[in-house]
Amino acid sequence: MDLMLIIGLIVLLIVVGILLWFFSYYNRVIRYENRIDNAWAQIDVQLKRRADLIPNLMETVKGYMNHERGTLEAVTQARSAVMTAKNPQDSINADNMLTGALKTLFAVSESYPDLKANQNFLQLQDELTHTEEKIAYSRQHFNDSVLQFNNLIETFPGNIFAGMMGKKERQMLQIPEASREVPKVSF
Amino acid sequence: MAQQPKLIEDHIRKNKLDTLVICLFMVILLFSVIFAIGYILGAPPILTMMLALPLAIFYILITYSFSIQSVISAAGARPANPQNREEKMLIYKVEEMSIASGLPMPKVYVQESRDINAFATGHKPQDSIICATTGALQQLNSEELEGVIGHEMSHIRNRDILVMTVTVGVVGAIALIAEIALRMMFFTGGRNSDRKGGGNIIVLVIAIIFIILAPIFSRLTYLAISRRREYLADADGAYLTRNPEGLAKALEKIKGDLPDDPKGSKTVAPLYIANPYKRALRDSVWSTHPPLDERIRRLRSM
Numbered sequence: 001m002d003l004m005l006i007i008g009l010i011v012l013l014i015v016v017g018i019l020l021w022f023f024s025y026y027n028r029v030i031r032y033e034n035r036i037d038n039a040w041a042q043i044d045v046q047l048k049r050r051a052d053l054i055p056n057l058m059e060t061v062k063g064y065m066n067h068e069r070g071t072l073e074a075v076t077q078a079r080s081a082v083m084t085a086k087n088p089q090d091s092i093n094a095d096n097m098l099t100g101a102l103k104t105l106f107a108v109s110e111s112y113p114d115l116k117a118n119q120n121f122l123q124l125q126d127e128l129t130h131t132e133e134k135i136a137y138s139r140q141h142f143n144d145s146v147l148q149f150n151n152l153i154e155t156f157p158g159n160i161f162a163g164m165m166g167k168k169e170r171q172m173l174q175i176p177e178a179s180r181e182v183p184k185v186s187f
Numbered sequence: 188m189a190q191q192p193k194l195i196e197d198h199i200r201k202n203k204l205d206t207l208v209i210c211l212f213m214v215i216l217l218f219s220v221i222f223a224i225g226y227i228l229g230a231p232p233i234l235t236m237m238l239a240l241p242l243a244i245f246y247i248l249i250t251y252s253f254s255i256q257s258v259i260s261a262a263g264a265r266p267a268n269p270q271n272r273e274e275k276m277l278i279y280k281v282e283e284m285s286i287a288s289g290l291p292m293p294k295v296y297v298q299e300s301r302d303i304n305a306f307a308t309g310h311k312p313q314d315s316i317i318c319a320t321t322g323a324l325q326q327l328n329s330e331e332l333e334g335v336i337g338h339e340m341s342h343i344r345n346r347d348i349l350v351m352t353v354t355v356g357v358v359g360a361i362a363l364i365a366e367i368a369l370r371m372m373f374f375t376g377g378r379n380s381d382r383k384g385g386g387n388i389i390v391l392v393i394a395i396i397f398i399i400l401a402p403i404f405s406r407l408t409y410l411a412i413s414r415r416r417e418y419l420a421d422a423d424g425a426y427l428t429r430n431p432e433g434l435a436k437a438l439e440k441i442k443g444d445l446p447d448d449p450k451g452s453k454t455v456a457p458l459y460i461a462n463p464y465k466r467a468l469r470d471s472v473w474s475t476h477p478p479l480d481e482r483i484r485r486l487r488s489m
Binding site: 035039130137144 | 272275276279282283284286287288289429
């Protein structure tokens with residue numbers, strides 16, 4: 001009798017333990033997945049923000065850089081590519097184009113001292129550089145979030161439950177080569 | 188590329204576990220001190236605990252709830268002004284690092300000081316503050332400032348301020364209790380040893396030695412935690428910026444810059460990225476920060 005009771009209790013404890021672990025695992029998977037979506041929303045916000053700044057920049061630059069039509073056009077084209085992109089990877093690619101076009105524009109602007117003295121231009125340049133950094137960091141955060149999620153659903157024993165929940169590995173964004181690399185930490 | 192962040196995550200998890208163990212050890216130390224006192228005084232241990240425990244918890248709660256305000260006013264910091272270009276750049280860097288870490292945007296403060304320094308405070312990421320000195324804004328370039336802000340952001344992410352405040356509370360409580368106990372023993376110790384048998388003298392002596400050593404012990408443990416947290420924030424910050432060299436260069440500038448304009452009390456000192464006091468204090472056993480050279484070496488080997 002006593003032995004049966006003890007065995008019963010142990011089985012009950014194990015079942016409750018597994019259930020508790022499953023609840024916390026389920027919540028973690030949902031939380032990590034939401035974080036990825038939120039990270040993507042962040043990138044989107046920054047991409048839009050940058051695209052919104054471009055017309056202002058064009059307006060400011062127009063009077064000074066009439067001879068650089070090609071440079072200005074490249075920026076405008078890249079901007080409309082960002083605005084019309086349909087999926088994440090497309091908008092990232094378009095944004096890389098925009099980054100390149102802007103880099104050329106700012107390099108060319110060095111030879112226009114009047115423009116370099118324009119307060120409005122300087123402020124826009126600061127803000128565009130800042131937005132570019134924010135895009136890079138939100139992209140990095142997106143990939144970090146994807147990595148954590150993938151680790152969570154692909155390692156044992158979570159992968160059994162993740163399969164039952166129908167969760168699949170998420171894709172990271174391809175970051176252009178010029179971006180920084182992950183540092184190796186050895187302690 | 189996918190393999191490397193996982194390595195860092197494992198490393199951070201291990202560090203967090205270590206810190207938890209040390210914190211538990213501190214709490215056990217606090218209990219042991221109370222027990223030892225109870226033994227010496229011949230009082231029932233349960234009675235001592237029922238008195239001391241609520242007191243200690245109350246003390247820690249008070250320290251905790253006033254920490255943000257007291258840190259800001261001790262440092263004499265003010266909110267950053269976006270009209271000033273240098274301070275605007277600081278706000279930009281904090282915003283970038285908050286995006287990189289996926290945490291809410293901290294409030295940005297500036298402290299008037301010629302020294303290069305920065306600190307983070309707050310209870311949780313939602314009410315956190317990052318503060319940099321005007322010296323840091325003037326002397327660090329964009330890459331270096333980013334490294335420093337990444338380090339501070341990691342303190343916020345790792346809930347360092349919370350853990351540090353609680354640990355400071357425990358260290359303070361142990362010091363206080365040990366002090367009171369030693370004073371009390373002068374008056375009541377003799378009577379108790381009369382009542383107890385001769386064999387207990389050894390245990391009694393061990394208990395007294397323990398009470399004398401406990402405050403020193405807890406202080407050293409606290410310093411070990413704080414140094415460990417600095418290394419962790421360095422590594423974590425480098426992971427956020429993907430650029431360990433930025434922080435390494437900033438630390439090199441801090442090393443070359445003689446700290447001559449400290450603001451705020453010594454209690455705030457452990458929060459800064461580098462000890463704002465005399466250089467001699469920076470690298471001693473009692474320092475809250477690891478040696479700058481060692482931090483730079485570790486960053487460069489990433």
